[in-house]
Amino acid sequence: MNISQNYVDQIIQKISTWARVNSPWAIHFNSGSCNGCDIEILATLTPHYDVERFGIKLRGSPRHADVLICTGPVTRQARDRLMRIYEQMPEPKFVIAVGSCGISGGVFQGCYNVEGHIDEVLPVDAFIPGCPPRPEAIIDGVIKLLTHIQNGTRPALVIKPGIKEAV
Amino acid sequence: MTPLTALLSIMFFPAGLTLILSGMLYEWADRKLVARFQNRIGPRWFQPLADTIKLLTKEEIKPQGLNYILFYGLPIVALTGALTAALYAPVLGLPPIYSFPGDLIVTLYLLSLLTMCTGLAGWNGSSRFSVIGATRSFTQLFAYEAPFLLALLGPAMAANSWVIKDVGVYAQTHWMIFTQPVGFIIALIGLMGKLELPPFDAPEAETEIVAGALTEYSGRGLALFHIGKSVELVVAISLVTAFYLGGIGNPFLFLLKTSVILLMMAMLQSILTRLRIDQTVGMWWRFGALLALLQFLVMVLLKGWLA
Numbered sequence: 475m476n477i478s479q480n481y482v483d484q485i486i487q488k489i490s491t492w493a494r495v496n497s498p499w500a501i502h503f504n505s506g507s508c509n510g511c512d513i514e515i516l517a518t519l520t521p522h523y524d525v526e527r528f529g530i531k532l533r534g535s536p537r538h539a540d541v542l543i544c545t546g547p548v549t550r551q552a553r554d555r556l557m558r559i560y561e562q563m564p565e566p567k568f569v570i571a572v573g574s575c576g577i578s579g580g581v582f583q584g585c586y587n588v589e590g591h592i593d594e595v596l597p598v599d600a601f602i603p604g605c606p607p608r609p610e611a612i613i614d615g616v617i618k619l620l621t622h623i624q625n626g627t628r629p630a631l632v633i634k635p636g637i638k639e640a641v
Numbered sequence: 642m643t644p645l646t647a648l649l650s651i652m653f654f655p656a657g658l659t660l661i662l663s664g665m666l667y668e669w670a671d672r673k674l675v676a677r678f679q680n681r682i683g684p685r686w687f688q689p690l691a692d693t694i695k696l697l698t699k700e701e702i703k704p705q706g707l708n709y710i711l712f713y714g715l716p717i718v719a720l721t722g723a724l725t726a727a728l729y730a731p732v733l734g735l736p737p738i739y740s741f742p743g744d745l746i747v748t749l750y751l752l753s754l755l756t757m758c759t760g761l762a763g764w765n766g767s768s769r770f771s772v773i774g775a776t777r778s779f780t781q782l783f784a785y786e787a788p789f790l791l792a793l794l795g796p797a798m799a800a801n802s803w804v805i806k807d808v809g810v811y812a813q814t815h816w817m818i819f820t821q822p823v824g825f826i827i828a829l830i831g832l833m834g835k836l837e838l839p840p841f842d843a844p845e846a847e848t849e850i851v852a853g854a855l856t857e858y859s860g861r862g863l864a865l866f867h868i869g870k871s872v873e874l875v876v877a878i879s880l881v882t883a884f885y886l887g888g889i890g891n892p893f894l895f896l897l898k899t900s901v902i903l904l905m906m907a908m909l910q911s912i913l914t915r916l917r918i919d920q921t922v923g924m925w926w927r928f929g930a931l932l933a934l935l936q937f938l939v940m941v942l943l944k945g946w947l948a
């Protein structure tokens with residue numbers, strides 16, 4: 475009885491992980507970025523890069539989303555909003571920080587109105603470096619996050635996308 | 642029909658599991674076609690299934706300040722309505738398993754239940770986006786419901802019956818897309834309005850009101866509404882196909898015909914932009930309803946004249 479129960483649990487776990495990996499719905503929040511990263515994220519969503527083939531979909535409501543894509547440093551004003559949006563998302567949820575500013579504060583480091591980088595406010599699962607990162611890098615970062623969800627491991631601290639420069 | 646076969650028919654075939662799975666396949670076909678029209682690769686074939694399972698395994702957040710009976714009950718009622726409608730509809734070209742005099746009207750009401758529930762769910766929400774979405778859902782419901790009803794009453798009138806089965810049998814020999822082309826076009830566009838597909842997606846316009854009436858729903862509730870919508874897609878497409886494109890009959894041919902309708906819907910979706918809510922209402926009442934009524938009048942007169 476106990477063993478079969480365990481078995482059923484494992485199967486359910488497998489199915490839900492499979493579903494989670496194959497349908498990450500994202501929400502995008504700008505907590506103080508210069509807009510460069512946001513434009514790259516929008517470029518990622520255009521038909522040219524077609525992220526729907528991985529099941530990625532941009533949703534407006536945090537209640538529907540699984541992945542919070544943050545850009546930019548966290549300003550004092552945006553801090554509360556960022557945390558509130560994160561708390562409105564249902565479990566299980568993941569955070570991706572896009573751009574150098576999200577990783578370290580970037581060029582905004584030490585500004586009077588900047589609180590710090592995103593990792594100081596939220597538990598970030600994947601960092602995508604670049605100023606701004608190319609759409610290929612963003613897709614690569616998301617896919618790496620998905621592989622880690624699949625394997626059940628937390629991603630390493632910094633994900634370095636090894637993209638070849640498209641000519 | 643014994644209770645056991647009735648239970649089986651509700652749980653597995655033609656309602657229930659089969660219908661939900663085929664609804665997902667139709668949804669995938671629709672998304673894939675739109676993607677191909679936009680020169681994209683599009684989602685993989687199991688995408689709607691993965692979406693649904695993921696939503697079902699997610700946490701369901703309980704917003705504050707709502708009526709919880711409505712909050713939890715409405716998704717279930719919506720799905721039940723759509724699944725019940727399938728019992729009277731010629732899904733896959735097979736004759737419906739239940740039928741009684743007047744089941745056409747009942748089915749159409751059951752199909753509106755999903756929109757009603759979505760609207761009520763939004764109305765119940767405490768977020769302003771869901772209230773605006775609910776208002777738009779209801780407004781749009783009043784716009785397309787009457788012309789859509791008239792468009793499906795045309796074939797029923799020609800077949801002299803209010804029973805879906807009889808109309809389907811009559812339509813086997815009378816292709817009503819040729820005798821009532823206006824009705825077919827109105828039924829097709831009404832179908833898109835019913836499913837809130839673009840250009841009629843003002844109720845869930847994500848650039849303006851986040852996700853419309855379902856903004857506050859997460860996890861299970863959202864999943865049930867999703868399933869309900871894909872079931873409704875199958876049922877409504879089967880109804881229109883059976884009425885206008887050669888009735889109930891060979892399942893393979895029927896599948897082909899529904900695919901043609903899906904193709905047309907995907908094309909319209911990708912070439913048209915979203916209408917404002919007042920444009921939607923204006924279009925339906927100024928053109929849709931009038932044209933449908935006109936055709937209805939012509940049919941009444943012809944019938945009287947021939948008789």
Ligand code: SF4
Pocket residue numbers: 506507508509510511545546547572573574575576580581604605606
């Ligand atoms: S990483 Fe570069 S592009 Fe992105 S927000 Fe910072 S400065 Fe702007």
